[in-house]
Amino acid sequence: MVSYIIKRLLQMIGLMLAVAFISFSMFQYLGDPINNMLPESATQQERNDLRMKLGLGDPMLTQFGHFIVRICHGDFGISYYNQVDVFHLIMERLPATLELVIVAVAISLLVGFPLGVWSAISKNRLLLGLVQLLSLIGVSLPSFLIGILLIIVFSVYLGIFPSSGRGATTHFGLWSTGLLSIGGWKSIVLPALSLSLFMITLIMRLVRSEMLEVMRTDYIKFAKARGLHKASIYYRHALRNALLPVVTIVGLQIGGLIAFAIVTETVFQWPGMGLLFIQAINNVDIPVISAYLIFIALIFIVINTLVDLLYYLIDPRMKKS
């Protein structure tokens, strides 16, 4: 077990270095931030000086080396555009993104599970067809469009929810949360809903197919024959066994939601990491872009490693191999 974990850790470090290197080499083609940072009336000398100061004239490998050394000291540099510490900037945004993702996952589970169970056992063909059709739309519509539609309906016409922002936030040291006020909850509903739509559909379809499979097994038939209560059969016996693959998928999806919240955050002006990333790309803010990619890679790798370790614990057959 210990050797397995050590092996995984070494793999993680190698993977992180690879991600860092690839992202870093990509930015060599992004352009030059100098013109965004200096006024129009700056002289050529001033431009060259700034380029020197930022180390943009160095060969790529040297820049990468400096970058890795600084990261190892916990120093992600200063954002070219915002002129503040990048680590601080990301930590400022992380709570917003995590909060959005957590609420989106909660919505997906709360809606997706019952819908999945219901669609597996319902006999109402008309309603079933309608839900299946809606879920198809949910999967195929791009999330920015869903976001805009939600804004048009709930903000512009009905005026129930605000179209953008995070509402009032409460701070606890580095962490901030919007979930302690009504305004905060109102603000999170639309972005979380638009982010969760894909996952709702995914969970629903997965639960349905797993349930249908479990329902065909013998022990369900026996349970029915014993005359057990229907709810007990569905929720205690069938659903439990259909749960495991669903949980795995949800776990893996969370990493994806964090990374792909970019679109939702842009549409709803949600002050999270995705918005920071988009802005950094526009301004060729290389320290922020690299740090963001490293953070996201880290989140992905940690989640995947945890899932692997869970398998290792759950499935005894893995220990032998």
Next chain:
Amino acid sequence: MKKYVLPLLLTCIATQAAEAENIVRWAVAADIPTLDPDAFASTTALTFQNHIYEALLQRDNDLKLQPTLATRWEFINDTTLRFYLRQGVKFQNGDDFDSSDVVASIARVTDPDSGIRANASTIKDAVAVDKYTVDIHLKQKSGIALNELSGVMMMDKEWMTQHNALKPTSMSQGTEGYATNNTNGTGPFMLVSRQRESQMVLKKNPTWWNKDHSEGNVDQIIFKPITSDATRLSGILAKEYDLVTSVPLQDIDRLRKDNTIQTLVSPSLRVDFLTFNLRDTLNAGNVDGKNPLKDLRVRQALMMAVNRQAISQKIMRDMTQVANTYLAPQIPGYDAANAIKLDYDPVKAKALLAEAGYGKGFKLAFDCVEGSYMNAPQWCQAVQSYWAKIGVTATLTMHTNSVYNQITDNGKTDIAVLGWANLPIMDAYSISVQLLHTNDNTGFGMFNIPRYSNKQVDQLIEASIPELDDKKRTDMLRQEINLAQADLPYMPMHYEPVVWVENKNLTLKQSPDNVVRLWYARVNQN
């Protein structure tokens, strides 16, 4: 349960009363990266900082320079400007404003690490004469020192010393500064809170020196950056904002139908140009060993081939005017009598091309940028197709801003796009020095993308710089710009429109420099 009802009711009434304040919710397309007035050169940042910080003299609602923190000034010799400061002015933390603050602020803006040092290029240093008199020394005799000083914000020396902020925040320091997120100005509003990318709240400064003479009645400003155009538009329609200063042109018609808001549209000071490559070689390949663009007749033909009127009507949605001069009418040096007279005439354009020996046409590399100039991708395409009609094949490439800058810097383009507003100094000096003077790598002609060079133009520009008589100076610049216009290194397209949408209850004058001055604004409660 009952015992909660009364406090709850009272709270409701209390919040109601708080809402009776005059609040302006102001949405823009991008956040201000830093609140440090000397760190970052951007008109939008300056627009916001102007509500908190003030300069010695400033432009009013009609763009006239007015005394602000100084009551008057005079040249005591060619390179020394003496300022007499307003007495009794207090910073927002209660400190007094006096000459030591001016000296520290001037030292800060001219620091080698200052991001806006280039906007104070003529200023050398400041020396206090007494508590309320300051001498500002110039590097050389210059007629634009006052224009430049109107963009130099005054900061509190004691406050900067206390928070280790005497130098501007900059990359080289490697740390963020106190002034990035905290402010202490003398201006009409003070910062209450700042959440990056989310919102900033300003409230009225109760001790502002000019509050008794101010026509404005705004108590609170909530500044909201909303990056996505569609979201911002929805917010306007949902009445979430009172003022929106960046609105996509294509949505204006729809907004005009809504009678609770008013749409303000006017041409700005910014002229959008196309640049002609005047180097010896074309990037797309020379014709018969020559660069056709070096022939004035070819450049004239290219301008006549484009129906700029149609572009202004269709692509700019009839919200601006065709520009036939290099300067906007509000900029000193503008000369309507000498406007370029090359209206749309494709037949004549073709004839001119043939006359120059390029009747069969030629190829050009055309580089356009996304996101920098209003609707530029669309009007670049339109120009390309107009040129195709007279046989000139331009290969159009769209770029993002950061990549585009490298291309134009290195001259790897034949036709490029450029907009010039002459801000913040609002003087023909800006375009003359940056676009029209020969690029000599000493600071002249930094944005002279065509590599245009005319000795007479250079001489007039250089002669105008030390001229202190404003009339003579403007006259030289006018002559010089007329000469350059005749040479046609740049093809003016149109003025970029300024588009604001505001709540009907808000009275605010729109100015062509696209600067919001909310201390002049009035909210009518009803």
